[in-house]
Amino acid sequence: MSIESTNPATGDVIETYDETNASERSERLERAQTAFEEWRDVPIETRQRLLVNAGDVLRENTEEYAELMTREMGKPIEQARAEVEKCAWVCDYYGEHAAEFLQDEVVASDPNARTVVAHQPLGPILAIMPWNFPFWQVFRFAAPNLAAGNVGLLKHASNVPGCARAIADIFHEAGFPEDVFTTLLIDSSEIEAVIEDDRIQGVTLTGSDGAGRAVAETAGSELKKTVLELGGSDPFVVLEDAPMEETVETAVQARLLNSGQSCIAAKRFIVVEDVYDEFVDRFTEEMDAQVVGDPLDEETDIGPQARPDLLDQLHEQVQETVEQGGEIRLGGEPVDREGAFYPPTVVTDVPEDAPADQEELFGPVATVFRVPDEAAAIEKANDTRFGLGASVWTDDLERGERVAREFESGLAFVNELVKSDPRLPFGGVKDSGYGRELARDGIREFVNTKTIWVQQDAGEETDLVE
Structure with a gap:
């Protein structure tokens, strides 16, 4: 099977891409899981440095990526350039602040114990992304999650396969290890099977409220965390x-x-x-x-x-x-x-x-x-x-x-139009979804917020009430 990339301004086919078949899909999930076992232990300073590298790659190739977006989904070229720059900004932002957002928090608790809240990565996260901001939507997911130590698998919209491939290449060129970020060129009918796969630990979707309900239902039955950024009026x-x-x-x-x-x-x-x-x-x-x-x-x-x-x-x-x-x-x-x-x-x-x-x-x-x-x-x-x-x-x-x-x-x-900003939480309520992207809130969506209790005096009585 193949996916055609078509220019909506002319109707011309830009390029044809091979779909990821079932065997390749399973293999990529396995490689992502293997990559996570090493990536989670990479020092966060290294992860941050690689994100900054990704921002540099974006800026060095702004015109190439902007023209790709414009040809695949019709975005005016000036706005496409601005989108590339915004993606570089979010890489810079988490390249600077990720360690601060994820550092252990020492919390005052029992006088005879040291209590700490740690933020640890979950594993492979599936991102189901739309075509309208084909770079930005992906980078606002990828930057915080890769910095947190998760690995990403992208199911992009079927009309922007070239953007999906280009984004994976950006992370590779920036120096990220193989399989820390993977693109799956699959049909929407295959999403349910990917969510149900034991190797997937969380799902984020930007799209319609109908798609959000379907994803939430499948992920909920598997007890997997979701973040949904859905429609708006x-x-x-x-x-x-x-x-x-x-x-x-x-x-x-x-x-x-x-x-x-x-x-x-x-x-x-x-x-x-x-x-x-x-x-x-x-x-x-x-x-x-x-x-x-x-x-x-x-x-x-x-x-x-x-x-x-x-x-x-x-x-x-x-x-x-x-x-x-x-x-x-x-x-x-x-x-x-x-x-x-x-x-x-x-x-x-x-x-x-x-x-x-x-x-x-x-x-x-x-x-x-x-x-x-x-x-x-x-x-x-x-x-x-x-x-x-x-x-x-x-x-x-x-x-x-x-x-x-x-x-x-x-x-x-x-007195300002609504916009997203890496420094501020982004998300909605009601049928516009739940969860938050960007800022500190966004990087903490797909982590295990773990309480660690270190008893310093074993002779003290313990409160056995849960």
Whole structure:
């Protein structure tokens, strides 16, 4: 069997890759387990140094990796370069801080005992990663976990096999031992068998909530730890005192980054009555000014959707919303050109329970809701099964922080678009998943937090209550 890598801007086949067959899959799992037995004992300073090397490899080959991402999934080239740099940043970050985050913690306990909390690696961790940020999603998993002493096995999205191979090569070139990071080019139907394999000790997934439920069910039956970063329908709340020029400028960026294909993109724009008309007019004008075109062209703002079927699904959601009473202010029809292009689209007057109200729209489509006041804005922001990110826009920063605390989300930003940062925990609540990536929290997700009790006076009485 083979996997084709296809350029969504042209429909051309870039390259064909052989799938990992069942025998090869088992062999790679065995090699990963063997590699872990040695890797876990490698001094963390060495692991950190190798991560820094990986960051250097990324920066030295930025153009090559950026063009690979752009050709495989359509990301505008400037954004692809920024993604490579962000991957290097996360390598640098854990290259500097991993030892600090994982050092033993001496905890005051019984006066006649020394009690320590240690953080020890678990073993081979399976990472099931999406196509929309084909390098970043992988590196934000790999950097902390390889630093912690785990080994990684990557099941990447089927439309970015070239990115999957390139990432494995990066770690090899950086000096990581063979099989500490392995790519499995397998079909999604094989994931369950991999999770059930005794050699896999944990699973992390970034993807849809449907995929998350399936992975969690299988991993739960095997009593294996999971981290799930799932979909989002992030609210972008505009209050009456919002700095309008900055708000509109950032709103466009927050909706259209990665051609609108981001879990943490602003998708529902919730605007109070007093500034609703002004916001809609200015926002629609700025959305219309964005350039749709060849993602390899430096002037392009929006490239193609990553696959034709994803464009079809997005358009169906828009059409159904309009049929139920929504109004198209801009866009709303696929671009009449070769490739899977969808234009910047603005939908208002969205009825309750329409797809644009209840579902995640994974593309350059913004829905705008009119609300009477701040309280109604918060209520609408939380009226979703998702809970990944949210932002609020206001001139009053104290008010902004108060509103941010009211959001039912894992991330809340005031006067800034929602984004990930290696220094801060990243993840969601509700149907957006659980667990955290990045920062200290992320490196401690797949470790054994072990209590070690050293009794220093054996003659003392012991408390036998559990």
